Amino acid sequence: MLEVRRLRLLSELARRGTIAEVARALAYTPSAVSQQLSTLEREAGVALLERSGRRVLLTPTAHTLVAHAEAVLERLERAEADLALARAEVAGILRIGAFPSAGRAVLPSAIAALVAEHPSLEPTVREIDPAAVAEALRAGDLDVALVHAYDFVPEPPDSTIGTEQVFQESMYLAAPRSWPGSGEARDQPMRRWQGAPWIIAPATTSCGAMTLRACQAAGFNPRARHVVDDFSTVLALVAIEQGVALIPELALDSPPPSVALHRLPMRRTTLAAYRRGAADHPSVRAFIAGLQRAAPSPTEFLAGC
Numbered sequence: 631m632l633e634v635r636r637l638r639l640l641s642e643l644a645r646r647g648t649i650a651e652v653a654r655a656l657a658y659t660p661s662a663v664s665q666q667l668s669t670l671e672r673e674a675g676v677a678l679l680e681r682s683g684r685r686v687l688l689t690p691t692a693h694t695l696v697a698h699a700e701a702v703l704e705r706l707e708r709a710e711a712d713l714a715l716a717r718a719e720v721a722g723i724l725r726i727g728a729f730p731s732a733g734r735a736v737l738p739s740a741i742a743a744l745v746a747e748h749p750s751l752e753p754t755v756r757e758i759d760p761a762a763v764a765e766a767l768r769a770g771d772l773d774v775a776l777v778h779a780y781d782f783v784p785e786p787p788d789s790t791i792g793t794e795q796v797f798q799e800s801m802y803l804a805a806p807r808s809w810p811g812s813g814e815a816r817d818q819p820m821r822r823w824q825g826a827p828w829i830i831a832p833a834t835t836s837c838g839a840m841t842l843r844a845c846q847a848a849g850f851n852p853r854a855r856h857v858v859d860d861f862s863t864v865l866a867l868v869a870i871e872q873g874v875a876l877i878p879e880l881a882l883d884s885p886p887p888s889v890a891l892h893r894l895p896m897r898r899t900t901l902a903a904y905r906r907g908a909a910d911h912p913s914v915r916a917f918i919a920g921l922q923r924a925a926p927s928p929t930e931f932l933a934g935c
């Protein structure tokens with residue numbers, strides 16, 4: 631009988647490419663991962679791994695087994711959801727991940743409603759970058775998490791993770807109000823600032839990639855003066871005339887009066903992510919329902935500020 635824990639390790643190896651990365655992600659030692667995979671090969675009775683220099687490659691048979699492993703893991707999640715549905719109440723620990731702006735603007739009211747409706751449920755929150763969510767879900771460190779996807783930066787599909795849209799928000803171009811033309815940039819706000827210095831997030835983040843691609847779609851490459859990943863800091867830098875930036879609506883709870891804001895035909899979408907198969911788990915469903923009730927409705931008061 632194949633052991634589920636070892637199947638999970640094989641699935642992670644297929645995704646990450648190296649035993650060292652699997653060990654790092656799942657808090658194993660590399661030797662322990664190697665031993666477990668060797669045991670899995672003996673259980674399977676066929677070769678699953680082959681060496682290529684310092685890398686370990688999966689055989690065609692191993693890739694077939696990975697597909698079965700992911701199906702097995704999803705069925706186990708469904709089984710746990712069915713067992714939870716059979717209980718009299720929604721109870722236990724729910725491990726939640728969230729990125730900062732959603733955590734500040736949406737999460738408190740969602741959790742307040744959640745614990746009022748399900749007093750035996752204990753939510754715990756961990757701030758996490760959306761890029762790290764899939765790994766944390768697969769490792770069992772989180773049960774559900776908020777992630778985001780920007781226009782121009784679609785999220786790559788992941789066969790082990792399910793998602794459900796919670797809400798969308800507008801994107802804004804923020805510019806110093808004192809700069810000439812700030813109040814006249816309504817028609818072409820992106821192109822108006824193609825020669826200006828920009829404040830962008832690191833290119834490795836979805837926000838940074840979104841800014842780069844949005845500028846390129848407008849016909850130019852942004853000249854980055856500052857690379858900053860915190861929207862409050864970005865707005866503070868715009869306020870002191872250090873550049874222009876793209877900001878999602880949730881990060882504009884109290885924009886400085888010296889910053890002019892222009893609504894763009896772009897969106898950031900917030901989604902709830904969970905292990906595939908866990909969509910019907912009662913605690914996950916209760917949390918998502920609370921999020922959707924707490925989700926902000928589109929606002930108009932910021933347009934053209």
